[in-house]
Amino acid sequence: MRHVLFGLLFFTFLPGFRTADELENSQKCRKAFVYKSEALALNETIELCFDTAGIPSKYKAEVNMPVCDDTLCANVVLVFYWDLAGHYTGFDTIPGKPLTKFDHQEFAKEDYQKMDQILKDRNSMLRILEKGDLIDKTVKMKAKTVDAVTGATPATVKNAVVEGAVYSSFTLWHFVNGTIQNELAAYTMSQYSDTILRVMLESRNYETQLFALRQMNDDDFRQHANLIFSILGHSSPLINAYIIAKLPLPFSNQEINKKFISRFPELDDYSKSIFIDRITGEDSLIPSLLPLMISQIEHLDNRQLALISASWRKYGLPGYSELFD
Amino acid sequence: MMMMKKIFVAAFIMLIGIAEINAQSILIEAESFTDKGGWVVDPQFVEQMGSPYLLAHGMGKPVKDASTAFSVRKPGLYYVWVRTKNWVPGNWDAPGRFKLLVDGQKLERTLGLNPEWNWEFAGEIQLGKGTKQISLQDLTGFEGRCDAIYLTMDESEKIPSEMAGLKKWRSNKLGEPIVPEKNEKYDLVVVGGGIAGCAASIAAAEQGLKVALIHDRPVLGGNASGEIRVHTLGIYGKFERIIKMLDTEHYPNGSPAALKEDQRRMDNVRQYKNISLYLNYRAYDADARHSKINSVDARHTSTGELIRFEAPLFVDCTGDGWIGYWAGAEYSYGREASSKYGEDWDAHGLLWSPETPDKMVMGSSVLWRSENAGKKVGFPEVPWALDVANNYAAKNGEWQWEFTRNDLSQIDDAEHIRDHMFRAIYGSFYNFKNPTAPSSNTDQALTDTPDWQKKQEHADSLQLQWVSYLLGKRESRRLIGDHIYTFNDVRDNTRFEDSVVFENRAVDVHYQINLLDADQPDFLSEAMFYNTRQYIVPYRSLYSKNIDNLFMAGRNFSSSHIGLGGPRVMLTTGQMGAAVGVAASLCIKYNVNPRAIYASHLEEYLGLIESQK
Ligand SMILES: Cc1cc2nc3c(=O)[nH]c(=O)nc-3n(C[C@H](O)[C@H](O)[C@H](O)COP(=O)(O)OP(=O)(O)OC[C@H]3O[C@@H](n4cnc5c(N)ncnc54)[C@H](O)[C@@H]3O)c2cc1C
Numbered sequence: 001m002r003h004v005l006f007g008l009l010f011f012t013f014l015p016g017f018r019t020a021d022e023l024e025n026s027q028k029c030r031k032a033f034v035y036k037s038e039a040l041a042l043n044e045t046i047e048l049c050f051d052t053a054g055i056p057s058k059y060k061a062e063v064n065m066p067v068c069d070d071t072l073c074a075n076v077v078l079v080f081y082w083d084l085a086g087h088y089t090g091f092d093t094i095p096g097k098p099l100t101k102f103d104h105q106e107f108a109k110e111d112y113q114k115m116d117q118i119l120k121d122r123n124s125m126l127r128i129l130e131k132g133d134l135i136d137k138t139v140k141m142k143a144k145t146v147d148a149v150t151g152a153t154p155a156t157v158k159n160a161v162v163e164g165a166v167y168s169s170f171t172l173w174h175f176v177n178g179t180i181q182n183e184l185a186a187y188t189m190s191q192y193s194d195t196i197l198r199v200m201l202e203s204r205n206y207e208t209q210l211f212a213l214r215q216m217n218d219d220d221f222r223q224h225a226n227l228i229f230s231i232l233g234h235s236s237p238l239i240n241a242y243i244i245a246k247l248p249l250p251f252s253n254q255e256i257n258k259k260f261i262s263r264f265p266e267l268d269d270y271s272k273s274i275f276i277d278r279i280t281g282e283d284s285l286i287p288s289l290l291p292l293m294i295s296q297i298e299h300l301d302n303r304q305l306a307l308i309s310a311s312w313r314k315y316g317l318p319g320y321s322e323l324f325d
Numbered sequence: 326m327m328m329m330k331k332i333f334v335a336a337f338i339m340l341i342g343i344a345e346i347n348a349q350s351i352l353i354e355a356e357s358f359t360d361k362g363g364w365v366v367d368p369q370f371v372e373q374m375g376s377p378y379l380l381a382h383g384m385g386k387p388v389k390d391a392s393t394a395f396s397v398r399k400p401g402l403y404y405v406w407v408r409t410k411n412w413v414p415g416n417w418d419a420p421g422r423f424k425l426l427v428d429g430q431k432l433e434r435t436l437g438l439n440p441e442w443n444w445e446f447a448g449e450i451q452l453g454k455g456t457k458q459i460s461l462q463d464l465t466g467f468e469g470r471c472d473a474i475y476l477t478m479d480e481s482e483k484i485p486s487e488m489a490g491l492k493k494w495r496s497n498k499l500g501e502p503i504v505p506e507k508n509e510k511y512d513l514v515v516v517g518g519g520i521a522g523c524a525a526s527i528a529a530a531e532q533g534l535k536v537a538l539i540h541d542r543p544v545l546g547g548n549a550s551g552e553i554r555v556h557t558l559g560i561y562g563k564f565e566r567i568i569k570m571l572d573t574e575h576y577p578n579g580s581p582a583a584l585k586e587d588q589r590r591m592d593n594v595r596q597y598k599n600i601s602l603y604l605n606y607r608a609y610d611a612d613a614r615h616s617k618i619n620s621v622d623a624r625h626t627s628t629g630e631l632i633r634f635e636a637p638l639f640v641d642c643t644g645d646g647w648i649g650y651w652a653g654a655e656y657s658y659g660r661e662a663s664s665k666y667g668e669d670w671d672a673h674g675l676l677w678s679p680e681t682p683d684k685m686v687m688g689s690s691v692l693w694r695s696e697n698a699g700k701k702v703g704f705p706e707v708p709w710a711l712d713v714a715n716n717y718a719a720k721n722g723e724w725q726w727e728f729t730r731n732d733l734s735q736i737d738d739a740e741h742i743r744d745h746m747f748r749a750i751y752g753s754f755y756n757f758k759n760p761t762a763p764s765s766n767t768d769q770a771l772t773d774t775p776d777w778q779k780k781q782e783h784a785d786s787l788q789l790q791w792v793s794y795l796l797g798k799r800e801s802r803r804l805i806g807d808h809i810y811t812f813n814d815v816r817d818n819t820r821f822e823d824s825v826v827f828e829n830r831a832v833d834v835h836y837q838i839n840l841l842d843a844d845q846p847d848f849l850s851e852a853m854f855y856n857t858r859q860y861i862v863p864y865r866s867l868y869s870k871n872i873d874n875l876f877m878a879g880r881n882f883s884s885s886h887i888g889l890g891g892p893r894v895m896l897t898t899g900q901m902g903a904a905v906g907v908a909a910s911l912c913i914k915y916n917v918n919p920r921a922i923y924a925s926h927l928e929e930y931l932g933l934i935e936s937q938k
Contacts, residue, residue, distance in 0.1 A: 123852075241683075273731040276732075277732075303732055
């Protein structure tokens, strides 16, 4: 993830410059669908791009959009990227079309960086703000180069926007995080395959992983058990826990159960807790899974040990006193 | 009546028995010390560890000795035990160490070393007959704790350590009656003096009810009090006049501005002649039979005095739903599966609401701040805090300083949670005071030097000004009413025939930031906002489904985890309280239970609410 981000920012800092890699990628995109939005006055072609092995990897759109109601700011012209689940991943500038602030000052390196962060923040304040909230009418600020005034940003909004580019921040956030996501996701579903499933599961974006996990039924989990175990423990706590809750346990093959149990030390606190809650709390898992926890005793803290031993006793599994007394 | 008499007789016999035993042993409750010095009474965890205790909350500076007098009837050699706890066991000196002195003579052992609450041996001492002075000498300023001191002449006496045995033993030693001897009767008993409890008391008192307000702190306000310092949010709804007596300015959370609001709030509540205010009393039991509460028992947090409160109606404003819990009211705890009530919201997916239920409720906070001392000030080493803080550095803590875990209960593990926050705070502050210097052989270090020096100077001058020792809680037990308030009521802006509480504020639900990245601190949270038009809580969410005479107001009202996200703020909980107080007056007027107000007197009730403005 870090690397991708850096790659994208690299372009951003050097408008007009593109790496060979990106040029190659850009050649391997094809039109997916047209995204229309009346609210944003958009009618844009969305492309699906493929990696060198020909596997779908991301969406791309070159967009030219107005961001404010008046003529104070220039249109935004940018190339945006989303992953296969429809989550915004970054943008590139286009040679000769830098982003500008309200007084036509060009974006600095930090402004591009901040814009990227803002757009990636799915939990931004911008979600709940309306355009009218952006400007505190009572505070006026003179634009330096344009003979006009525009409102200053109220304190609450300030952190959620690039200073001097409030409308751009707002409009772009709602564009990249808005209804386009559903359309991108729907398009992915129309192309869905095991290959796409794998790409998404191995994503570093938890929402993308979740998208793929949510498409999986019990049989899919059984069939892809090894793939699932390979991400279990290397994903965010939220995803680890989700997998643990969703796995069709127990597997009929005890070797696979063992593999599952052996993931325990790799887990974070939250998913460990969900793990223990599940194998100590579900009657049907006790005979096959609980005894396997003996292999993990050295990895248990006191709280976890107490839960395991209580369940051991409750279900009358053999050897309680040797193990826990 | 017959029953009562029997109990009294039994108690009487026991009292005689105790006098004998007590001749050779003396139990002193730390919270009853007459001079508490710099120690504070902490009654937050009574249900888990057995008693209020004294806490040496010095923020790293040893606090002044606490002391009290006691009398020795039988001279001789006494073995001295202290019930205490090492609150962070590990490969370091225990953070909360202290010594015990009797008549100025220091007992041999340093205390505060046991990993769990238990009796530690302090030493032995020869005592003559007469009045003696006993004192606690804090050695660290870092949260040492003392529950009780026991002096016995019997070297081999076994003092119980397990909770049930200890409880029995303790009341025997103290000669406590089985039931409180003092009995008070009211029209309405309100337990918990947060904004909800205060508003309930005022509304009921204004309608002529004789009200008891039982609150376990010296000041009213709960999370809004100067002891916790959260500002009130939300709207006043139909109860502007009442709630304005209780609310706060929009100061930053943790600000000392909260203190002057305490005074105003106390004065406002005290002006009601028919509110009897029982400050520093903590309720510890409710006696319910056939789905009806007859009485609530409370104990003074320092003197231990017991009072039984009888009333036809009770309001649970404890936040933790204690009264309901003791009475056998149905309640829920944890996060429901999103499918249970259909509460998913794809904007935040799993962070908002899980697909399978869990116990990851919103967490508790400890607010804190530092100040510029105007000179260089040190801060002790805190090796026991750094496992939690890691390299996180901070100089104050706002609402995001929040802790919850799936395997911790906000009630049963509350002390652990509070202590975890102490470690987060002291460790982060230590890190702030000791910023890592840029390594000297890089170009970066040269260019950064002036900045670096400034940063170090700023850090050098900082000292902790205030760290709360009370947990500010957000969510625990939610008592179940005839209506369970959920996200759907918010999303659909449902209007109810019994609409009594109104709110416009964006709903916010929190998640721990380490859910997305396990390397992030586990003591910080993030809020998710859901913006909407007005949403409404119905009266039916404010009384228990199965305990006939129990109301609830505050964060323990009847809601789902997500349903609590909007109305948990304190002007809204204040509205709940006021709505309940008004309803109680009609219950008394018609001699009926809360449910009947909805079923048979709704029009009159809503009219009465309208007239509150
Ligand atoms: C850090 C933090 C930030 C928050 N931010 C805001 C904010 O900005 N604005 C806002 O309005 N809300 C905020 N909230 C939420 C809000 O403070 C709580 O939801 C609110 O306090 C609920 O009010 P209450 O009256 O139900 O409970 P409380 O305020 O907790 O009051 C209950 C009182 O009952 C007492 N009590 C408990 N048990 C007993 C007993 N057995 N006997 C006697 N007394 C007892 C307790 O000591 C407590 O004081 C925040 C919460 C936290 C923790």
